[in-house]
Amino acid sequence: MSSSKHSDWSADDGAALYRIRDWGNGYFDVSAKGEVTVKVAFPEGDVQVPLPEILDGIRQRGLQLPLLLRIENLLDAQIARLNESFRRTMQEQGYRGSYQGVFPIKVNQQRQVVEEIARFGAPYRHGLEAGSKAELVIALANLPADGSLVICNGYKDREFIDLGLRANQLGYRCVFVIETPSELPIILERSRALGIEPLLGVRVKLSTQVGGHWNLTSGDRSIFGLSISQLIETVDQLKAEGMLHCLRLLHSHLGSQIPNIRDIRAAATEGCRFYLELLREGAPMGFIDFGGGLAVDYLGSCSRDSQSRNYSMDEYCSDLVETVSRCLDGSGAEHPVIVTESGRPTVAYYSMLLFNIFDVTRFDPGDLPKRLPEEEHQLLRKLEAVLQRVEEADLQSSYNNATFYRDELHELFERGEVSLRQRALAQDLYLAICHRIKQQLSGEENIPSELQGLTEQLADIYYGNLSVFQSLPDHWAIGQLFPVAPIDRLDQRPDRDAVIADITCDSDGRISRFIDTSGSRTTLPLHDIEPGEDYTLGAFLVGAYQETLGDLHNLFGDTCVASVRIDADGSFEITREDRGDSIADVLGYVQYNARDLAEQFRRTAEQAVREGRISVAQRQEVLERFNASLNGYCYFED
Numbered sequence: 126m127s128s129s130k131h132s133d134w135s136a137d138d139g140a141a142l143y144r145i146r147d148w149g150n151g152y153f154d155v156s157a158k159g160e161v162t163v164k165v166a167f168p169e170g171d172v173q174v175p176l177p178e179i180l181d182g183i184r185q186r187g188l189q190l191p192l193l194l195r196i197e198n199l200l201d202a203q204i205a206r207l208n209e210s211f212r213r214t215m216q217e218q219g220y221r222g223s224y225q226g227v228f229p230i231k232v233n234q235q236r237q238v239v240e241e242i243a244r245f246g247a248p249y250r251h252g253l254e255a256g257s258k259a260e261l262v263i264a265l266a267n268l269p270a271d272g273s274l275v276i277c278n279g280y281k282d283r284e285f286i287d288l289g290l291r292a293n294q295l296g297y298r299c300v301f302v303i304e305t306p307s308e309l310p311i312i313l314e315r316s317r318a319l320g321i322e323p324l325l326g327v328r329v330k331l332s333t334q335v336g337g338h339w340n341l342t343s344g345d346r347s348i349f350g351l352s353i354s355q356l357i358e359t360v361d362q363l364k365a366e367g368m369l370h371c372l373r374l375l376h377s378h379l380g381s382q383i384p385n386i387r388d389i390r391a392a393a394t395e396g397c398r399f400y401l402e403l404l405r406e407g408a409p410m411g412f413i414d415f416g417g418g419l420a421v422d423y424l425g426s427c428s429r430d431s432q433s434r435n436y437s438m439d440e441y442c443s444d445l446v447e448t449v450s451r452c453l454d455g456s457g458a459e460h461p462v463i464v465t466e467s468g469r470p471t472v473a474y475y476s477m478l479l480f481n482i483f484d485v486t487r488f489d490p491g492d493l494p495k496r497l498p499e500e501e502h503q504l505l506r507k508l509e510a511v512l513q514r515v516e517e518a519d520l521q522s523s524y525n526n527a528t529f530y531r532d533e534l535h536e537l538f539e540r541g542e543v544s545l546r547q548r549a550l551a552q553d554l555y556l557a558i559c560h561r562i563k564q565q566l567s568g569e570e571n572i573p574s575e576l577q578g579l580t581e582q583l584a585d586i587y588y589g590n591l592s593v594f595q596s597l598p599d600h601w602a603i604g605q606l607f608p609v610a611p612i613d614r615l616d617q618r619p620d621r622d623a624v625i626a627d628i629t630c631d632s633d634g635r636i637s638r639f640i641d642t643s644g645s646r647t648t649l650p651l652h653d654i655e656p657g658e659d660y661t662l663g664a665f666l667v668g669a670y671q672e673t674l675g676d677l678h679n680l681f682g683d684t685c686v687a688s689v690r691i692d693a694d695g696s697f698e699i700t701r702e703d704r705g706d707s708i709a710d711v712l713g714y715v716q717y718n719a720r721d722l723a724e725q726f727r728r729t730a731e732q733a734v735r736e737g738r739i740s741v742a743q744r745q746e747v748l749e750r751f752n753a754s755l756n757g758y759c760y761f762e763d
């Protein structure tokens with residue numbers, strides 16, 4: 126379909142429909158040709174590279190869809206924005222401390238992600254946060270031993286503590302954040318045994334409660350951190366052991382994706398009060414860690430919706446700096462190093478999942494006869510009459526009648542009183558009525574609630590080559606929204622409403638909620654596609670949490686991954702290519718051995734030869750197919 130057929134529609138309309146400039150954070154746009162582009166800022170000026178061009182380059186190198194595409198420049202840009210924003214606001218506000226960011230490894234543990242953060246973050250001395258022994262190992266292997274900050278959260282056993290203490294001897298600054306009272310005696314015992322003093326932090330339960338999805342880490346009933354009485358016990362214990370001078374950091378993470386800046390300010394104020402009280406108790410302190418929470422605007426609505434945020438990154442940085450100054454000035458306390466553990470905003474923009482649509486089911490009526498014969502079943506004739514009168518009749522009443530006659534006919538079918546063809550005709554008449562009602566409703570403001578569901582009821586199903594469970598687990602588990610849009614044809618008006626079913630055989634395997642100004646919508650406008658036509662969609666902002674939370678439902682494993690670096694002249698380099706899981710790979714995850722399976726199948730085929738059911742040549746063919754399957758991509762292949 127050429128764009129000239131849609132002279133009333135431009136690429137800008139496409140950009141607005143999919144809200145690309147709203148959620149894109151300046152990183153995504155749409156070209157005049159209707160292609161989604163990635164935009165990267167260079168000193169020489171911005172460059173924009175169309176995603177279809179990048180995808181072509183990757184496909185030519187043999188990687189297939191679904192594909193997780195990482196644009197390294199976007200990760201670097203987010204680290205730079207965060208650090209620069211704190212630096213700028215500290216300078217403007219005359220803040221006398223400094224900022225140190227740490228990336229929480231749990232948000233995306235993939236090797237190339239952490240390596241890139243360590244590499245690009247080095248000039249900013251961007252550190253890492255580890256919530257487990259495995260993550261501590263990753264942190265130590267990736268950061269230089271030159272005072273790099275490693276915040277150790279989570280429950281720490283002797284092994285964890287010994288490694289952190291020894292690492293500090295090497296030159297790291299591993300801070301053990303005490304989450305429960307039971308940790309302190311172990312830390313003190315290991316410190317004495319190894320003769321190394323620890324750097325300690327305390328995580329406190331703030332009473333400030335925040336909005337959003339991930340708020341169980343806030344409030345008095347939070348499962349993490351020390352209660353007030355436990356905090357006092359910890360301070361007393363440190364005093365008694367002569368170790369209070371080791372207490373350097375206050376930690377107050379409230380949860381991920383905090384949509385309301387006022388909650389962040391309130392929590393930071395409460396955190397500062399704890400900080401001051403710990404100074405008063407005699408602890409040297411020096412670091413105040415506000416954890417994560419800096420949200421990503423998945424909706425692009427700049428609102429207090431849990432999938433959005435009502436503030437910018439600059440406002441977040443400036444508010445934290447101002448809060449700390451305001452709370453501490455007057456007390457004589459020095460300005461501390463402000464630490465944040467922003468993971469989601471660091472990596473979310475960096476990755477997108479590209480997947481193709483391989484089939485479509487439509488809920489359009491088939492061709493209807495001009496007029497039903499007189500002798501046709503009375504219920505079918507009634508449906509025909511409803512159809513003919515949709516324009517004049519009350520729409521709700523047409524819908525009620527159509528539904529009633531259709532259901533009656535279904536009952537007759539069950540009793541064997543109408544034929545399969547009559548039931549099919551009833552279905553077509555019913556769909557024709559619903560479509561006509563939907564047409565009549567377009568532009569209406571007060572739509573009766575039942576009729577509001579018609580768009581969803583009549584939506585096409587676009588079958589996407591992806592597993593929601595593997596690639597968008599938070600959409601399946603907690604209804605998190607990710608922007609989804611075609612990566613091309615945005616200069617053409619999309620004339621279908623669709624939901625997206627994934628490739629797993631599970632009714633939950635679908636994307637049926639999409640971003641909208643008012644929060645979410647149940648269908649996505651998409652373009653009509655011919656059978657076999659290439660149509661690629663992107664699910665954007667998936668760099669945070671999705672990769673490692675994903676699971677192997679129906680044995681759909683890791684997708685292909687490609688990392689790309691865009692240069693100032695608009696060219697790009699594919700810096701990394703990882704083939705997605707083969708069938709043998711995913712079978713290995715569930716303890717099957719590909720060789721054993723091949724051998725079992727060989728025996729079955731050999732038996733068939735001996736029993737004369739297939740020839741030797743046919744045996745070879747089927748075995749070749751079996752082995753090719755084992756080596757093939759676990760997703761739908763062209």
Ligand SMILES: Cc1ncc(COP(=O)(O)O)c(C=O)c1O
Nearest residue numbers: 229381382417418466467468469
């Ligand atoms: C202790 C801690 N720090 C940082 C983060 C990352 O937070 P965010 O996803 O808001 O970047 C988390 C995640 O919830 C966390 O538990």
